[in-house]
Amino acid sequence: MAVDTPALETQFTTLEQQHQSTLLGMWIFLDTEILLFGGLFVSVFAYRVWYGDDFDMASGRLNVLIGGVNTVVLLTSSLTMALAVHAALTGGRRLALWLVLTAVLGLAFLGLKGYEYLSDYREGLVPWTARFSAREWTEHTPPADPQHVALFLIFYYVMTGLHAVHLSVGIGLVVWLTRRAMAGRVTPDRSDVAEAIGLYWHFVDVVWIFLLPLLYLSVHHTPEDFHF
Amino acid sequence: MSSHTNTMSYVIYLVAYVVLIVLTAATVSLSLVRVGRWHLAVGMAIAAVKAGLVVLVFMHLARSPARTWMAAFVGLFWLGILFALTLTDYLVRFEATY
Numbered sequence: 001m002a003v004d005t006p007a008l009e010t011q012f013t014t015l016e017q018q019h020q021s022t023l024l025g026m027w028i029f030l031d032t033e034i035l036l037f038g039g040l041f042v043s044v045f046a047y048r049v050w051y052g053d054d055f056d057m058a059s060g061r062l063n064v065l066i067g068g069v070n071t072v073v074l075l076t077s078s079l080t081m082a083l084a085v086h087a088a089l090t091g092g093r094r095l096a097l098w099l100v101l102t103a104v105l106g107l108a109f110l111g112l113k114g115y116e117y118l119s120d121y122r123e124g125l126v127p128w129t130a131r132f133s134a135r136e137w138t139e140h141t142p143p144a145d146p147q148h149v150a151l152f153l154i155f156y157y158v159m160t161g162l163h164a165v166h167l168s169v170g171i172g173l174v175v176w177l178t179r180r181a182m183a184g185r186v187t188p189d190r191s192d193v194a195e196a197i198g199l200y201w202h203f204v205d206v207v208w209i210f211l212l213p214l215l216y217l218s219v220h221h222t223p224e225d226f227h228f
Numbered sequence: 229m230s231s232h233t234n235t236m237s238y239v240i241y242l243v244a245y246v247v248l249i250v251l252t253a254a255t256v257s258l259s260l261v262r263v264g265r266w267h268l269a270v271g272m273a274i275a276a277v278k279a280g281l282v283v284l285v286f287m288h289l290a291r292s293p294a295r296t297w298m299a300a301f302v303g304l305f306w307l308g309i310l311f312a313l314t315l316t317d318y319l320v321r322f323e324a325t326y
Contacts (some may be wrong), residue, residue: 027296
């Protein structure tokens with residue numbers, strides 16, 4: 001199988017140096033991503049100082065079962081991604097298989113998330129739509145301020161939406177890498193690309209790991225809350 | 229020759245995965261227990277352990293050179309500044325009247 005470029009780019013002296021430079025570049029990019037998501041996280045905590053009770057009441061209405069199942073789906077995709085990177089580094093034969101599984105699990109997460117948004121809409125959890133009822137919250141015992149509830153829900157849609165955008169980019173990268181792998185171009189010498197994409201994928205997983213308690217688990221749930 | 233310095237064995241990935249799933253089941257189940265105001269704190273603490281596992285094992289940080297630890301530390305350090313300076317403001321303000 002012909003490789004159309006030599007494995008070593010001209011600016012590097014050794015493959016090891018090239019590999020480690022690629023990884024360091026991805027880590028530094030992920031530092032900027034930490035601050036992007038960190039800004040949203042700190043905003044939620046700052047608003048919780050004032051509106052914590054209202055945020056908890058809105059949080060209690062989110063679909064904790066889908067949130068939990070999606071966490072398992074994403075963690076499983078991180079395992080298949082780790083196995084894909086392992087195959088890339090060691091020249092393993094199942095590289096493409098692990099990559100396809102990773103992409104499929106990523107798509108399953110997005111599908112479940114889309115279904116969850118739809119059920120959120122049906123349950124009146126999308127502010128400014130006809131189904132969102134301010135009265136439902138003012139007449140709640142104890143009452144909640146509908147504007148604070150709407151603020152929490154906006155954070156929920158913006159943060160899970162930004163996460164979904166990142167996951168979509170990750171799926172695109174994995175599909176691209178799969179095509180490269182099937183063309184025989186992901187050799188151990190150029191496995192740096194696979195390992196860097198793996199770092200990005202796991203980072204998106206880590207963001208979700210923190211979104212789960214922040215958005216879904218800040219308040220007590222009853223078994224009746226666990227439904228699809 | 230290529231670099232295999234960072235990779236780990238299959239077994240470590242599988243063990244990390246099982247622990248991550250157990251912790252996920254634990255944190256979701258804890259929402260069924262009444263712990264009052266502690267739900268968020270406990271949830272974020274479990275999330276921190278899970279994130280640590282993903283970063284150390286799946287992202288190979290445990291087997292990575294010092295410069296990678298530096299990049300990871302820098303991210304946490306700046307995040308710490310963001311949280312510390314923002315919350316030292318909001319936590320000590322008078323309650324909003326609007």
